[in-house]
Amino acid sequence: MPELIRRPFVFLRHGQSTSNLAQRIAGQRDVPLTAQGEHEARQAATLLAAIDWPLIVSSPLARARRTAELATGRAPHCLVGGLKERDWGTYEERPIPETMPYLLAPDGGERWDDFVTRIVATLNALLLEHETPLVVGHSGLIRVIRYLDTGTPEGPRTDNAIPQWVAPRGVRSWEIRPLQEEDVAHLPRVTASS
Template sequence: MSLICKPFVFVRHGETPLNRDKLIGGRTDVPLTEEGERQALAAAPLLSTWNWSGIAVSSLQRARRTLELALPGAPHTVVDGLRERDWGLIENRPISELPPYESTPPWGESWETFSSRVTDSLNGLLEQYEIPLVVAHSGVFRVIRYYASGTPYGDRVGNVVPMWISPGKTEEEWQIVPLTESLLVR
């Protein structure tokens, strides 16, 4: 599988109590902290400069609330396939206990199943919209990073840090950089 070669913007949800406490969140449906709400509000000026062709958001409340605060009243589609990976029995455990991404946690979702679900969802959006905005989770970003660099490993994307995801001339040449207003004016 691969991602359709079209640009889009990715935003990870705001901080949650589990992020703050360095715990594995996965499918656990938690709200934003006050800091997470501030992060979402702080992204509003940049995100509102663009007339998005489509906006998609994970079905989990932390992503939906981030979008609600960053772009109040914006038309959007809830895409269940963009929800975070199910980490099974290790959800709510310390992040230090996170196994390699290629491993399947007990009673959890395999990397193959997760990345396939996310890829199908992203490709559906890329087929439908010119430059969509996607509001989801760090695991979804790891799938994107996998296509861009060949590995899901690397620094965790920041909470509510909009990222410009842009293909190069080939499927292997992706650019991932923080979004700036100048990138949206292309």
């Protein structure tokens, strides 16, 4: 199993997308935010827009990119293809099943192990260069962290547009919880000249 560099970051899942609303698997389909999703992203700005982030990165998919813009008041520093959601192959556009087959390889899609390797390599490259970056992406990223932490991707879906603090805990565990002001108190604040 690949290892994630043990440095904290802030994760923001995109706001509600048209696929979320329809309860369908989007995967790597480039679907937009709904009006509700845009509202959710603007709500995240209450905490995120005041911070002068050392790095704001986003998946290039429109739902994540737009969320990053609305939640921070500016465009991401860069779009990172490695942050895209898992390619669900023939599952894309299908209704979300009660139990997702995370560990199975979807026809024409990305194997779970390949997805984990991609997400970990992408995060490691970011964490090696930047302290406490803001990463805007998809729920699959948190499933990967959960898998590294507990050995299973199963668990509740990450809420749309609720900033999450993702940090090492102990020797091998990871903490994933809603972001609090004190988590990012060490980061500079946006000033009028920024």
